[in-house]
Amino acid sequence: MSAGMLASINDDLEVVVLAQAVLYGTPLLFAALGELLAERSGVLNLGVEGMMLFGAAVGYWATLRVHGSDASVLVLAVGAAGLAGAAMAAIHAFLTVTLRASQIVSGLALTIFAGGLGLSAYFGNELHLADHPASHEFGSIDVFGLKDVAVLGPVLFNQSALVYASWVLTLAVGLYLARTRWGLNVRAVGEAPASADAMGINVTLYRYVHVLLGGALAGVGGACYSLLITPGWVAGDTLVNGAGWIAIALVIFAFWRAELCLVGAYLFGGLSALPFALQAHGVTVTPELLQSLPYAMTVVVLVLVSTAFAKRRLGAPAALGRPYAREER
Amino acid sequence: MRLERRLEQPWWLGLAIPVGSLAVAFGIMAIVLAATGHDPGHTYRTVVDAGFTGNGALSATFLSATPILFTGLAAAAAFRMQLFNIGAEGQLYLGAVGGSWIALQLGDRGAGSTFVYVVAMCAAAAALGAAWALIPGVLRAFAHTNEIITSLMLNYVAAYLITYVIFDSSSYWRDISTLQARSFPQGKPMPDASEWPTFGTSVVVPLGFLVGLAAAFVLWVLYSRTRFGFEVSVIADSPRAARDAAQGPRRDGPLGRARRARGRQPDRRFHAHARPDRTAGSGVRLHRDRRRGARSLQPLRGLRGRGANRRAAERRVHAPGRRLSLRSRRRHAGSHPVLRTWGRGSESISLAHRAAHENPGGNGPGAGDMNARLRLAFAGETMFPHAFPRPGFARANSGLAQTQRGPLLLENVGNLPVPHTPSLAHWPSGVGQ
Structure with missing residues (x-):
């Protein structure tokens, strides 16, 4: 009897939106953590959207090509998506770290190259990804059998493996940056590459590694869409639909800190989930208004953060966006 | 290998870079095409045929190049200030909303002159597009907000706005005159007189393309031949x-500033x-x-x-x-x-x-x-x-x-670049000979 009562609470609109916020926030979280790593090493990568789209396509392709148990296929697919993202990031790293091209221009070009009109669309159309229904997708895991606990159950204990992985990753990235020697080196490279260089830290290597890691996480973030949220692949950029850009804004919003990325990701995840949840509950609001909410909110949040930002520098790596050349400064 | 920034650009580089980039891009694309089992030569022949040599292809190219020409200029204007306005797409949408609104309004009032339509549509579209660009611009100037992300986010908002304008049943733009239009959402038809004129018979050049060329020339003069353009680059x-x-100088004071403001x-x-x-x-x-x-x-x-x-x-x-x-x-x-x-x-x-x-x-x-x-x-x-x-x-x-000018360590000495000595021609005679 009480179980039935609790279950009915869990069907409430608020709880559904909360649970969906975690779901929709997960790709944002992956991508934001990746961008965080790259930016902490001093490289701004605006190609997140493109890397996510390509990761989504490659991850979905892997589920079609590989045969085996659900779990092994999905792990391989996520790995493939990560590799795809890293491959795209390698272009950016080569252009900006080795050739010292403008990071902004290179990142924008990467989004166009890998994005919905570029490589990912070519790849997907060439392999007819859109014609195949999803054969493997992430399902929700009922952790500790706590699914039916009021409110917390659906929000925390009935999510997919990717969601749990993203929590572990947030913790790992936070600890890595704050508590390990490598993390300290990364921050040094992002704050003062010349000093780091003088200390014997290999600036180029650190930047390459973190841009590639960032690309891999963006690829995994894209795979969240094609394997978890809306299993399948569609041409164009509707699959990811600007999430890469929101992730970049999230890093600013989170003051370049991993734990705040989590908060921001779920905030924007909630905004993305709201239209669907409201529609399912028969609330009639202009759908376009609701759908544009995450984008409009990104602008609002950025403005709030930047005005605070203008007063004191809050966490932005000092060398962010600047190519490092040993002879110049 | 060490890469160094050029201090000067040779004159031919401005031409060589775009041409070389295109050549490399076509080369890489040929490899990709060949790897996926397509004939690159045939593909490129089709591209050239569909874009330039085919029947009516050049006219179609002019037509589809027109909006790209304008949005390219839009991006270039901001890039001159090292600002990355990548919201040209959203500004384009808003221009479409504004242009179509004034045309429909004029049509309701029975205007018949194409010239009036063209001028009014240009003005309304430019005003609305500029207003949309004003948002990231103002945020950049006064709140130091990253204009790349804000202008891009507004693209999505503009896309939803245009969906709303066409799909919502209470929208002014939505055509509800016929049963078919009521079931399949579409915009109202534009008045006949609002159609922009074109020039030429075998190759059709739309008026918009010519306006775009004129705009490009005006921007070029503005940015490379005027004091304003020089200030922008500084x-x-x-x-x-x-x-x-x-x-x-500081001792100039407010009086001097006022005098300067008057231009004396x-x-x-x-x-x-x-x-x-x-x-x-x-x-x-x-x-x-x-x-x-x-x-x-x-x-x-x-x-x-x-x-x-x-x-x-x-x-x-x-x-x-x-x-x-x-x-x-x-x-x-x-x-x-x-x-x-x-x-x-x-x-x-x-x-x-x-x-x-x-x-x-x-x-x-x-x-x-x-x-x-x-x-x-x-x-x-x-x-x-x-x-x-x-x-x-x-x-x-x-x-x-x-x-x-870091610490002068022994290991750094080898890395110090050789100063660029001026050419001997500029020294007094006798030196260096």
Whole structure:
């Protein structure tokens, strides 16, 4: 009897939106953590959207090509998506770290190259990804059998493996940056590459590694869409639909800190989930208004953060966006 | 391998880069096509045929190039300020909303003149597109918000807005006149007279394309031939140096600022500040020869006229103590292309000096200062050849100033770049021979 009562609470609109916020926030979280790593090493990568789209396509392709148990296929697919993202990031790293091209221009070009009109669309159309229904997708895991606990159950204990992985990753990235020697080196490279260089830290290597890691996480973030949220692949950029850009804004919003990325990701995840949840509950609001909410909110949040930002520098790596050349400064 | 930034660009590079990029892109694409089992030659023939040589292909290319031409110009205008307005897509949508609204309104009122439609649509579309671009612009200027992300986010908002405009049943744009339009959402048909004229018969060039070409020319003049464009490029390179220039010497005070705002006596503020012996901006330089201790006025290169006219012009310029009006200064500057457009050029020189003195390291927020100094030094060389007797020299100095002034460790010595020595031609005769 009480179980039935609790279950009915869990069907409430608020709880559904909360649970969906975690779901929709997960790709944002992956991508934001990746961008965080790259930016902490001093490289701004605006190609997140493109890397996510390509990761989504490659991850979905892997589920079609590989045969085996659900779990092994999905792990391989996520790995493939990560590799795809890293491959795209390698272009950016080569252009900006080795050739010292403008990071902004290179990142924008990467989004166009890998994005919905570029490589990912070519790849997907060439392999007819859109014609195949999803054969493997992430399902929700009922952790500790706590699914039916009021409110917390659906929000925390009935999510997919990717969601749990993203929590572990947030913790790992936070600890890595704050508590390990490598993390300290990364921050040094992002704050003062010349000093780091003088200390014997290999600036180029650190930047390459973190841009590639960032690309891999963006690829995994894209795979969240094609394997978890809306299993399948569609041409164009509707699959990811600007999430890469929101992730970049999230890093600013989170003051370049991993734990705040989590908060921001779920905030924007909630905004993305709201239209669907409201529609399912028969609330009639202009759908376009609701759908544009995450984008409009990104602008609002950025403005709030930047005005605070203008007063004191809050966490932005000092060398962010600047190519490092040993002879110049 | 070590890569170094070029200090100067050879003239052919501006052409070679786009051509080379295209060639490399086609090359890579050919590899991708071949790897996926397509014939690159056939694909490229199809591309050329569909884009240029086929029946009516060129007309279609002109048509589809028109919006890209305009949005490209939109991005270029902001890029000139080193601002990345990548919201051209959203601004395009808003332009479509504005243009169609005014056309439908005029149609409701029975306007019949295509000219009226074209002008009104251009004005309304430009106004709405600019208003949409104003949002990231204002946020950038006053809240220091990253314009890349805000302008891009507004693209999505604009896309949803245009969906709303066409799909929502209460929208002014939605066609609900027929049963079919009520079930399949579509916009109202535009009035016949609002169709833009085209030119040509075999190859059709739409009016919009020509307007775009004109706009491109106007932008080119604005950014490369006017004082405004020069200021834009200085601000883009170094907002800080530009601010210094705009504020002038501090003792100027609010009175001086007000005077400047009215545009009077624009050259005096650097007169006392930079170097007392420079009659700033007058097109003349008061030259003090150290050895002889004598003073002489030296006219700038580029005085207009030949023979007697030239001598008269020089006499006018040499007249001691004579203040020349801005207009006559412009006239004296004559055909000198730089001085003609940037009448108050000496500001640039003193600005370059100031920037060099005040921020020698080029560290901190004004990282572009060095670049601005370089640019200004070039401008100075052209405008004041006597101030820079050896043109290569300023360039050499700017190159040196960019070197790192870190701790001088033994291991760093090998990395110090060799200064760019000016060419021997500029040294007094006998040196280096």
